[in-house]
Amino acid sequence: MSIATTMIIRLEIRKSVASFADVASGIAAAGGDIVAIDVIRAGKEVTTRDITVNVQDATNEEIHRILSAMDGIKVINVSDSTFLAHLGGKIEIMPKMKIKNREDLSQVYTPGVARVSMAIAEDPAKAYSLTIKRNTVAVVTDGTAVLGLGDIGPEAAMPVMEGKAMLFKQLAGIDAFPLCLDTKDSEEIIRIVKAVSPGFGGINLEDISSPRCFEIERRLAEELDIPVFHDDQHGTAVVALAGLLNALKVVGLTLAEARIVVVGIGAAGVSICNLLLAAGARCIYAVDREGVLVREAAYGNPEWTKLAARTNPDNVQGGLAEVMQGADVFIGVAGGGILNVEHLKSMSANNIVFAMANPNPEIEPELAEPHVRVLATGRSDYPNQINNVLCFPGIFRGALDCRAAVVNLEMKLAAAKAIASVVLEEELNEQYIIPSIFNDKVVEQVRLAVIRAAMSTGVARRVPPDVAGIEPLIKEN
Numbered sequence: 001m002s003i004a005t006t007m008i009i010r011l012e013i014r015k016s017v018a019s020f021a022d023v024a025s026g027i028a029a030a031g032g033d034i035v036a037i038d039v040i041r042a043g044k045e046v047t048t049r050d051i052t053v054n055v056q057d058a059t060n061e062e063i064h065r066i067l068s069a070m071d072g073i074k075v076i077n078v079s080d081s082t083f084l085a086h087l088g089g090k091i092e093i094m095p096k097m098k099i100k101n102r103e104d105l106s107q108v109y110t111p112g113v114a115r116v117s118m119a120i121a122e123d124p125a126k127a128y129s130l131t132i133k134r135n136t137v138a139v140v141t142d143g144t145a146v147l148g149l150g151d152i153g154p155e156a157a158m159p160v161m162e163g164k165a166m167l168f169k170q171l172a173g174i175d176a177f178p179l180c181l182d183t184k185d186s187e188e189i190i191r192i193v194k195a196v197s198p199g200f201g202g203i204n205l206e207d208i209s210s211p212r213c214f215e216i217e218r219r220l221a222e223e224l225d226i227p228v229f230h231d232d233q234h235g236t237a238v239v240a241l242a243g244l245l246n247a248l249k250v251v252g253l254t255l256a257e258a259r260i261v262v263v264g265i266g267a268a269g270v271s272i273c274n275l276l277l278a279a280g281a282r283c284i285y286a287v288d289r290e291g292v293l294v295r296e297a298a299y300g301n302p303e304w305t306k307l308a309a310r311t312n313p314d315n316v317q318g319g320l321a322e323v324m325q326g327a328d329v330f331i332g333v334a335g336g337g338i339l340n341v342e343h344l345k346s347m348s349a350n351n352i353v354f355a356m357a358n359p360n361p362e363i364e365p366e367l368a369e370p371h372v373r374v375l376a377t378g379r380s381d382y383p384n385q386i387n388n389v390l391c392f393p394g395i396f397r398g399a400l401d402c403r404a405a406v407v408n409l410e411m412k413l414a415a416a417k418a419i420a421s422v423v424l425e426e427e428l429n430e431q432y433i434i435p436s437i438f439n440d441k442v443v444e445q446v447r448l449a450v451i452r453a454a455m456s457t458g459v460a461r462r463v464p465p466d467v468a469g470i471e472p473l474i475k476e477n
């Protein structure tokens, strides 16, 4: 499965030997689509141009090869716009005021700052009003399960975590900071996160492999008094449930009736199964590498043992092929390419397929489309993007605003219903089961639903002024 990108190719064209038409046909032959041409230098003999080319596959080397082999053409440089967008990183820290004179200096720095520090020393809760704590989230990873790329290490995880921080800020106004840890030791991760927690209002765990992620999150949630939320578990589960509630309406089934296959019982898969069960699903088949979870087996992973007792009601034995027979819903959070057309053909006629692995879905959307009624992926370049970015900004906005101590089940269910309800009944169709991340109702409605659920379950420590006395905006699904 390819990832499209835009290349900028700087060329010298010797006019007596080659023409731009030669260049254009060479690029087209190699699968490139020219979208812009800029003349950098127009000499009598030689012109230098920047040619912006869209390619469907970022690993395309054919264009470079064809152009380099042409007489009269010299390739000066090829840059990839995705890499250019990452030069020097994607985020920065900006002060809220400029220090213009001594008076400013003595307020924000010594000696004035000392008074503020002493006020917090006397009452640590003042950190919420006098520091960045109330609006700052740590995005913590050890780089062990980055997207579906696996254990690629903390440095390589940085671009993903910077991307999450950008989304936190742009979508929810939250200042998020990546903490990529050079340790895989669960106890050490717990210790480090606890030690840095005073400066943060919440902890977003990201891309930490399973089963370690379950214990790390459980311990941190127990031992800290700020919300700790493993995005790959719960953000993914919330958005998958939101998409499924709407997709089921399109095909005319209820959650309780649907036969649901979840593949990849890691961080995302475990949480998806648990949330779907909490929302009323009755027939889930949880499949990992060794096949479907079954009641009689003993599993080293306690999450699997708990799930095995609550899933696979007719105790089907086998693997993906067996459980896909007659299934209504497939949810993939395993890895690219594990699903084939035969699997899809064996599903029920009104089937729903969420191929959510990133960056490569469980099946190429073009292959799946003819055999699927409702199709969604985790990517932004296809319709129905089921991605946890629809959840984490709004759920943290809500949790921070009501100073929730935790993110509990009720808050997650409320967030899922809020996301689903952004798509109005009259808009709902196979191609539109989930709102776009650019729909500005998403964060606001998730925030409100989460605050109300936190208040009604007693975990909110503050009532935001705009919420007091307002009726819930979202309808019950």
Ligand SMILES: NC(=O)c1ccc[n+]([C@@H]2O[C@H](COP(=O)([O-])OP(=O)(O)OC[C@H]3O[C@@H](n4cnc5c(N)ncnc54)[C@H](O)[C@@H]3O)[C@@H](O)[C@H]2O)c1
Binding pocket: 145, 146, 147, 148, 149, 207, 208, 209, 210, 231, 232, 233, 236, 263, 264, 265, 266, 267, 268, 269, 287, 288, 289, 290, 332, 333, 334, 335, 336, 338, 356, 357, 358, 359, 377, 378, 379, 386, 387, 388, 389
């Ligand atoms: N769309 C989204 O919002 C979203 C969110 C989270 C994760 N994901 C994607 O889901 C995938 C899993 O993420 P995770 O954080 O849960 O990782 P993880 O490492 O915790 O879990 C992956 C699980 O999939 C299983 N698996 C791998 N190949 C398999 C196969 N061929 N058959 C059955 N099971 C298989 C592994 O054994 C493991 O249990 C990744 O590709 C990730 O990008 C997508």
Ligand SMILES: O=C(O)C[C@H](O)C(=O)O
Binding pocket: 146, 147, 148, 160, 207, 231, 232, 357, 358, 378, 387, 388, 389
């Ligand atoms: O990062 C994403 O796009 C979603 C998710 O967190 C993932 O790990 O794939």
Ligand SMILES: [Mg+2]
Binding pocket: 147, 206, 207, 231, 232
């Ligand atoms: Mg992730």
